[in-house]
Amino acid sequence: LALEDPLELDAAMVAEVKEAVGRSGTQEVRLRYLHRYLNDAGYVNFQYLPDRSLTARQAFRERRGDCIAYTHLFLALARQVGIPAYFVHVKQVKNYYERAGWSFVSSHVAVGAGHGPTAIVFDFSHEISDWWLSLYDTIDDGAALALFYNNVAVEQMIDGRRREAERLFRFLLARAPTVPELYNNLGVLLNREGRHAEALALLQAGLLRFPSYEPFFTNALTAARGARRPDLVARFQKEGKSVEESDPFFLFAKGLSFYQDASFDLAASELTRAHDAKPDSPVILA
Secondary structure: OOOOOOOOOOHHHHHHHHHHHOOOOOHHHHHHHHHHHHHOOOOOOOEEOOOOOOOHHHHHHHOEEOHHHHHHHHHHHHHHOOOOOEEEEEEEEEEEEEEOOEEEEEEEEEEEEOOHHHOEEEEOOEEEOOHHHOOOEEEOHHHHHHHHHHHHHHHHHHOOOHHHHHHHHHHHHHHOOOOHHHHHHHHHHHHHOOOHHHHHHHHHHHHHHOOOOOHHHHHHHHHHHHOOOHHHHHHHHHHHHHHOOOOHHHHHHHHHHHHHOOOHHHHHHHHHHHHHHOOOOHHHHO
């Protein structure tokens, strides 16, 4: 596939940043100049916009976007002024959201620089320096690229371009099998198409590799139900208990499972818990 490098910038963008940040001073000083340049009014004044994943070039022009857009822009500019910045990923911080009737869980990326006790993480508008206490993991550019294009495939899926989305998911999965989001979101697509047996096999493979990745339980439960595997439905309900308190979509899937079994009291209980966990969800409320 012909995929754009999301870290590419126009020459004029690079020149503007080099003039604002410069190449003199310590790495930490230049990082702070860059942070102010991106965040302060009178400069880029970048604004957070959820679920708007952009390339560095697009983020520079629009001056807004989600954590991936901000990270692309910050990291690309840092490297242009001679700072060897890198991607960091935090899987423990999740954003539960819905688009056009689809339920998603997105993880979080940020920018890191330095190593050991001198490492700094710039996470949109705030800075984290207690590296050894943080939940951030360094990832390479390939994994970050897969996370970005995972979001692009999700947009295609929501727009109804499912064949394009599936092709992109499978392309990325073959090259970045260590990114759990790819298994999960391809599983969402297969479930939506009624290809539950395929989804189940894929999600079980994901669970073997990433047994603590919570969203798998929600979609595996849906796939097992669709594939008429009551044994696996019971298993995922049991194994998913560890994520019930933190994942409203798992409670929602569990409630639907009880509903389809005509266990209406249990269904009502689980759906009420799901609504309490995410009261702003019109899908759960309905």
